Structures are given as structure tokens and as C-alpha cells.
Amino acid sequence: MFVEIDSDSGFCFGVVTAIRKAEAELDSSGALYCLGDIVHNSDEVNRLAERGLKVITHEDLHRLHDVKVLLRAHGEPPSTYATAVANNIEIIDATCPVVLKLQQRIKQCYDATDGDRPQIVIYGKNGHAEVNGLVGQTNGEAIVIEHIDELDKVDFSRPIALYSQTTKSVEGFRDIIAEIRRRLMPGVKFESYDTICRSVANRVGKLQKFAQSHDVIIFVAGKKSSNGRVLFGHCLDVNPHTYLISNPSEFCPEWVENADSVGICGATSTPRWLMEQVKTAIENSTAASS
């Protein structure tokens, strides 16, 4: 059986940079706090925890003083930076530059106007760390739309500025735009900004090609990864023999019993070493059954 790991799967550059920054600090001091999981993958989080990275919550941040805290690629709202200043916390800022630029654009839109400010609408996942960071740029006023049927939250008689969380799907964003245009009152201003990260969006076509080129696909992603669920869905659309696992212990040998070729792919939060472990598990299972 031929087993192949998708060369385009795995960490995006934002996650790679955040992990490098964490490892550099751990190399020199052996300990570092990280606000939230550095990546939505518990195996990678556990690997870094063994090296001294301690995940903390926002409540913990309020209690800590005089320490170093890493901010992950998702970014943070202004209130986090204010807490750090108040508590003499040194920030190691690993906010991805793509997210940072989006935060700045939303802040500029929010600050540029007051009386006639458009409704700032964010197509994204409610409560997701990146979205919290974006909403924070608007003093909590931005309207978050997760699905098209939530558009009732928007007033179509008032101007709208639409942005997207970086990891949402391009098709979903287009659907939201079309529905807003359909419901908008005549003469009302509507501007949309496609702020979807191409490091993710450009993967879909290549990933589907890869998924079609194998009998069975094993998709590796952490249970908390929303990007993982989206990319897994794209693989499943083109290959019904696609299975989602978070690590090798969840792999079922029966899935590949009759396959000549198996492809392994993952999300932007899936470490390469984990996909290698899955490859070994598949190869071991076929060796044991032959």
C-alpha cells in the first residue's frame, strides 16, 4: 500500500512563527506563559507543555504580575494589552501579521466615523479568539455573523462594512455578501472587505486534488480546530472515504483494509510530526495484517 502525506498540509506561517517565538523563549528561560492554546492541537500543546509552556486563561492574566506572556497568532483585543501594562507583564506578541492588519483595518473603520459609523459586521465564529480580538477593536460593538440566517441582527436601512475572520470560507463570504445586497434598502452604503487568509483559502483546491488522488484519506486535526473541520469537509466532498482523527490512537485499520493508496492530510494547526506518526501507524497496521 502506498501512503503519502500531503506536502501542503500542516502549520501555516502564522502558527510556525508563534511556535518559534515560544521555543526561543523556552530555550533561554525554560518557562513561559501562553494566553490560550498556542495552536488548536492538544498533541502539540502537550509537547510544548513538557518544555515549559504553561497555558493560561484571561482570568489568570488578571492575577499574574511581572511575568512574560506569549500572545498567539489569533491576536488579542486591546483590553489584554491594557491588563499587561497594569500588571507589569512583558508581552511576547506572536499575533500573525495577517490578523494584525485586519485588526488595524477594523479599528480604522471604527475610529474614522462616529455619528454616521457603519455597522461593522464580522463573518466569523462567535467566541473564537481571533473574532474576540477583532470585536475588541470596536469597543465590543461589531456584529458577528456565523451563518447567513443570523443576518437578522443587521439593520439593512443603515450602512454596513463587512469583514471576515481570516479562516472562514470564501464561498460562505460570497453568500453573505449576496444576501446582504438582496436585503439592503435602496441607496444604503455597503462595503465588503475580503479579509480571508489565502494561506488557508488557497489550500482547498490543492487539498481536494490530493483527496481525489487516493482511495482513502485520513485527515488529522485537533478537536478544537475550526479550520480542521472546514478542510475535512472539503476532503469529504470529493472523497467519501475520508476519516477525521486527532492522533494515531484513533486510527481504525479497517478503514484502509481494501485500499491501494492512502493520503494523510491535516489542518493549519496540525504538526508535521503528528502526520508522520499517523503514517507509521497505517504502515504498521498493514504490515501486521499481511
Ligand code: SF4
Ligand atoms: S491562518 Fe493565516 S491569518 Fe491565521 S494564523 Fe495562519 S497565516 Fe495567519
